[in-house]
Amino acid sequence: MTTAPKQHDAPLALPFGIDGKTVVVVGGKTGIGLGVARAARAAGAAVIVASRRISSIEERPDLADFVQVRLDMRDESSVKNAFDSIGSIDHLVVTAAPDLGTWGAFMDLDMQGVRSYLEGKFLGSWASARHAAPNLRAGGSITFLTGGLAVRPKLGFTAVTSTFAAVEALSASLALELAPIRVNTIRPGFIDTDMWSFLPPEHRDGLRKKVEETFPARRVGKAEDIGHAAVFLMTNPYATGTILEVSGGETLVPSVA
Numbered sequence: 001m002t003t004a005p006k007q008h009d010a011p012l013a014l015p016f017g018i019d020g021k022t023v024v025v026v027g028g029k030t031g032i033g034l035g036v037a038r039a040a041r042a043a044g045a046a047v048i049v050a051s052r053r054i055s056s057i058e059e060r061p062d063l064a065d066f067v068q069v070r071l072d073m074r075d076e077s078s079v080k081n082a083f084d085s086i087g088s089i090d091h092l093v094v095t096a097a098p099d100l101g102t103w104g105a106f107m108d109l110d111m112q113g114v115r116s117y118l119e120g121k122f123l124g125s126w127a128s129a130r131h132a133a134p135n136l137r138a139g140g141s142i143t144f145l146t147g148g149l150a151v152r153p154k155l156g157f158t159a160v161t162s163t164f165a166a167v168e169a170l171s172a173s174l175a176l177e178l179a180p181i182r183v184n185t186i187r188p189g190f191i192d193t194d195m196w197s198f199l200p201p202e203h204r205d206g207l208r209k210k211v212e213e214t215f216p217a218r219r220v221g222k223a224e225d226i227g228h229a230a231v232f233l234m235t236n237p238y239a240t241g242t243i244l245e246v247s248g249g250e251t252l253v254p255s256v257a
Contacts, residue, residue: 016235019044022089023234026050026071026128027096029063031193032145035223036093036230041065043231048089050082051096073124074116076131083131091234092132093143094125103159114159122166129170133178141182141240143233144171145226148189148250168243175241182240184233189247190256191221210256216249 023040027033028049041047049063050071057064071082073096098120104113129142136142149157150164167185174183190211196204211220229246233239245251 016237017043018091018231018234021045021091021234022048023091023093024048024050024069024083024086024089024132026073026092026094026124028066028093029055029060029068031095031195032188032191032223032226033093033095034062035193035225035227036095037066037227039224039227039231040091040093040234043235045091048086071128073128074120076123076127079124079127080131083128083135087135088137089132089135090137090139091141091143092128092136093145093230093234094128095145096124097121097145103157103163105156106158114162117159118163118166121163122170125167126170129174129178129183133181136181138180139237141184141234142171142174142178143183143230144168144185146185146187146243148187148245148247150187152251152255154255171243172241179240182233182237184239184242184244186226186229186233187243187245187247188226189215189221189245189250191223191226193223207256211248211250214253214256215247216252219248221246221248 018040023045025033025037025047028037029051037047037049048067048069050069052072054068054070055063069082069086072078098117102113103117125144144167146164146167149161150168153161171183171185192208208220212218225246229244233244
């Protein structure tokens with residue numbers, strides 16, 4: 001006597017993918033932000049890049065696939081106006097940060113540097129999330145960006161370490177506060193972008209060489225590595241309150257800089 005094969009329920013259709021979704025990348029015109037914008041566009045999303053100024057297509061033909069919106073993270077009214085004009089979105093990624101070296105030292109004569117850095121990075125991330133959250137559709141997410149300094153302090157980087165730690169704490173808090181909106185943070189290691197262009201070429205080449213020799217990944221990080229991580233966090237419906245380190249193993253070895 002034969003028995004009928006056991007019936008199984010149809011597999012659950014999970015909401016993977018961002019094809020046709022709208023993604024906003026704050027700071028999406030350069031460096032890591034541009035890597036995230038390109039990765040989201042390659043995955044089929046409509047991508048809006050938000051920054052302090054609008055570039056012409058003649059000036060930046062590489063931005064032709066994106067919509068540009070003016071947003072200054074240091075000015076909450078600018079942030080609010082930007083998200084009011086954008087309307088409904090599916091995902092927000094905040095990558096923007098003040099320029100390197102703008103935070104000053106702990107014992108400076110005044111606290112202007114650290115106040116400026118905190119305002120630009122921490123409060124700017126806070127404002128972006130605050131004004132984007134009401135516009136997020138069901139299944140939406142927010143992703144912040146920090147760095148290895150959040151867990152590995154270095155001499156002279158007190159403001160950056162403190163700010164990154166604050167952003168990571170904000171991310172965890174918002175995962176609860178905004179649920180079921182998912183909120184996560186990417187913690188990159190050394191990523192070879194124009195952010196390092198302030199270094200003399202020989203110093204930059206030396207830094208790359210040290211990374212290739214000492215990091216377990218045996219190569220330098222690229223903006224597209226972070227773009228890949230951002231798309232993962234946007235598309236995985238069970239990832240929230242997560243700090244995703246994409247560092248090539250940087251925090252496992254002695255500092256290279």
